[in-house]
Amino acid sequence: MNGTAIENFVCVIFNVSFMNCTWHVGRNVSGDTQYFLYWKTSRKEDFTGCQNYIKDNYGRHTGCRFQNVTIENKRAYFLVNGSRNGQNIQSYKKMIILYKIEKLTPPLNVTVNCTEASHGCEIQWQPPRTSHVKRRACFKYEIVIENKADPEKNIRNTSRTESSITGNSYIFGSFSTEKRYSVKIRATDNGCLVSTSWGEWSTPVEFGTSQLTSTSSYMLSLLSVLAAGLVLFLCAVRTYLKKASATIPQPRDPFRELCPMDFKVCLFSICLKFVVIKDPLQSQRYDLSARKVHRKYKNQSIMHETEETIAIIEEVT
Structure with a gap:
């Protein structure tokens, strides 16, 4: 029956691999008419039916959505037929070169x-x-x-x-x-x-204008941040140098650690420990001399903490 086939069949490929095909219903169809779309990309292939139809307010198919469409140099063959109360209506056939219907994406x-x-x-x-x-x-x-x-x-x-x-x-x-x-x-x-x-x-x-202004503002802000960072860095260096230049502790003296009393008195006592005296009389004399020296340097160290004392011990013969 004339006027039952679809009209204004259009397909568009967009966003690289998506394709929509739409059509208008025939002029002489009733509300119970339904359409079905089939397509293939080679004459040797079998037609494949649409999987995602677009419908109007009456539930009639007025389009189809496709995904993962590859263009290359392919041609596509479309067939749209329909039925009305179990009766076939006029079919519609069209061949389209796919690259010609592509809507290019923006640069x-x-x-x-x-x-x-x-x-x-x-x-x-x-x-x-x-x-x-x-x-x-x-x-x-x-x-x-x-x-x-x-x-x-x-x-x-x-x-x-x-x-x-x-x-x-x-x-x-x-x-x-x-x-x-x-x-x-x-x-x-x-x-x-x-x-x-x-x-x-x-x-x-x-x-x-705004672009130039924003660029200048950005540069000023960057310079301010760099200046503030430099000031903080110099302050940190100055603080470190102050701490580093403080009084350096004296090196540890093993002799003073062994004997906390006056160093020279301590040295005399240590020397006596390593002197071997065979004569008891000489031993007593050395012991008496050591005690005298010890008392002498102890009193001097209390009265004169910063004065050096030199002790001369003569060999007793």
């Missing part, structure tokens, strides 16, 4: 580098993502640079468009430090197996 990593001295800005970007094209020369670009309005400075909103740009950079030479700008970019085919339709716009990137 990636859009950056702007402005220099106040040259009054110019270099805009750079990366090619859009695709599953079948890797050469950068396969794309050309359109750039729109918008001059943002500023009522306080009596600046009106204007735009400038540059098309058919090849490569991955563009020099914007009309840059003014007193103005604020934004830039967005999209891509299309440049003689390869790429869709000739323009792709999606990139997210606008703003640059201009």
Whole structure:
């Protein structure tokens, strides 16, 4: 029956590997009509049914969602048929070259580098993502640079468009430090197996006065932090040097540790311990002399703590 087949069948590939196919119901169908979509990428393959239908308010299938679609140089064959109260209706067939229906993603990593001295800005970007094209020369670009309005400075909103740009950079030479700008970019085919339709716009990137101001503020903040860090470092070094230059303790004297009394008296007593006296009479004389010297130096050490005393012990014969 004429007018029962679907109409306006359209497929779009987006975000590299997702595909949506949609259609309108036939003009002469009733509410109980239902449609079913099948597709394959080679004449030798069998048709595969849709797994994720899009439905209208009446529950009728009006589209299908696909995932993990690979483009390469493939052609896809679509078949949409339907039924109404158990009766077949007109079917719809279509062949589509997949790369022609791809909606290119936005160019990636859009950056702007402005220099106040040259009054110019270099805009750079990366090619859009695709599953079948890797050469950068396969794309050309359109750039729109918008001059943002500023009522306080009596600046009106204007735009400038540059098309058919090849490569991955563009020099914007009309840059003014007193103005604020934004830039967005999209891509299309440049003689390869790429869709000739323009792709999606990139997210606008703003640059201009605020960018320069924020950069200067950042540098001032960084210098302040560095200055504060340097002051703290110098204070720490000064404190360390003060502690290091304090009174250095005297080295340990093993003789004084062995005998806490006056050093020379102690030395005399230690010497007596190593003297071997065979004559008892001489031993008594040495002992008497040692006691006298001991008392003498002990009294002197109490009265004169800082005065050195030299003891001379004559050999007793």
